[in-house]
Amino acid sequence: MINYGQSSLDWLATMKAMTEQKVGRPRAFDRDQALFQALNVFWRLGYEGASLSDLTEAMGINRPSLYAAFGNKEQLFREVLARYHELSVPSIAMALEHAEIYVALEQLLRINIRQITNPNVPAGCLLIRGVPVCNDTTAPIYQAVVDQRLGQESLIRERLEQSAQAGELAANVDPVDLARTIMAFSNGLSIQSVNGATHAELERSVELFLRGLKVLLVA
Amino acid sequence: MINYGQSSLDWLATMKAMTEQKVGRPRAFDRDQALFQALNVFWRLGYEGASLSDLTEAMGINRPSLYAAFGNKEQLFREVLARYHELSVPSIAMALEHAEIYVALEQLLRINIRQITNPNVPAGCLLIRGVPVCNDTTAPIYQAVVDQRLGQESLIRERLEQSAQAGELAANVDPVDLARTIMAFSNGLSIQSVNGATHAELERSVELFLRGLKVLLVA
């Protein structure tokens, strides 16, 4: 391994320096902040509904700057998807780390309704609002969105398979089926949020779901 | 009341004759069949993704014929929504007619997964695929879609309120909350279907959900 210095912080600094441009007119905007604004626009308007004018206005840059920094609309959305992944997966993974499976799933759902009713971002989930169907426009990025939804479900499934090994699931409860069931409910909550349901209302739905979920786990 | 004849069939015939054109070149296409094709296109491509070219091609008519018969894209979609309502609500209502609340909800979910995995139509639900967000394009019809989703939830809620009156719900189970919970799960199944889940897989998720649901109802 190449020695970039004495600590990993040095290594990070070196990597950053390597990716930073050294010559030419410096970029007048923060690429990360612009990407976050793009995330917000795609979240709010959907992939098709977000025009280049919507994006550049929110990002505070002009059109050629967007293309120079991000490629095109499709590649910008792919980066947005990656950013959304970074923002959502850690909290899912953290919830699922709880030793008790019931608490893990409870935390998962409670964190979920916090996120989909966060007033600082659009209601619901980007992965559901953003690209609901596959058509000529969305075809290039449709599968990536579905894959990310399936990726979240896999996180739940893997945790449930641990529980199944440990004998924590009730009789005739398949972890794959239960993961799909929880994911369905979670995604449905996102639609409820878009419908206008409040956090308190979603909380009561989660509590009802959890009462039923207990039957599927061993005491 | 005006007497249109001896029977309600005569009345229907009279109404039909009144709405049928009597003068001018006759329409060369079946309006109902064209509307059904439009439903299919909106279902498959979404409201934004369905272009007038997509619509006219599938409907087998040219552009001025569409505008003469349906007004414009927005009004056509409103008629499509009404058609979808006619196709979906009766089966929901029929399922909920069962005397036993558990059976009613079971039928509801089983009919639901039959419909959202029907190979003759696009996967999932038009009300979720068709108009996921509100933007400049979808604003005129967005609320109508949300209202139809809420209308389906109301059907469930009203049935559950009957059960609550009859003491068929477990302690601390509010019918409004339970209706929202069931609707969320049902909508999530629609997304699972779009993800590629099979009917058999959704059936197993429904069965797990029903096992939990039993706890929320009195034996």
Place this chain on the structure above:
DNA sequence: TATATTTTGTACTGATCGGTACTATATGAA
């Protein structure tokens, strides 16, 4: 200071969008 390099901003491209003007055509009524 001179040069190479990159970003910025304006102004544009062809393609497609939803919607329509206009003419030809097909009917019922006179």
Place this chain on the structure above:
DNA sequence: TTCATATAGTACCGATCAGTACAAAATATA
């Protein structure tokens, strides 16, 4: 036949779409 009415089909409209050509401006290097 003749006329009034309504649809069919072609060919078009202005607006907007994603994407880009080009030149001015701002930096590092030499």
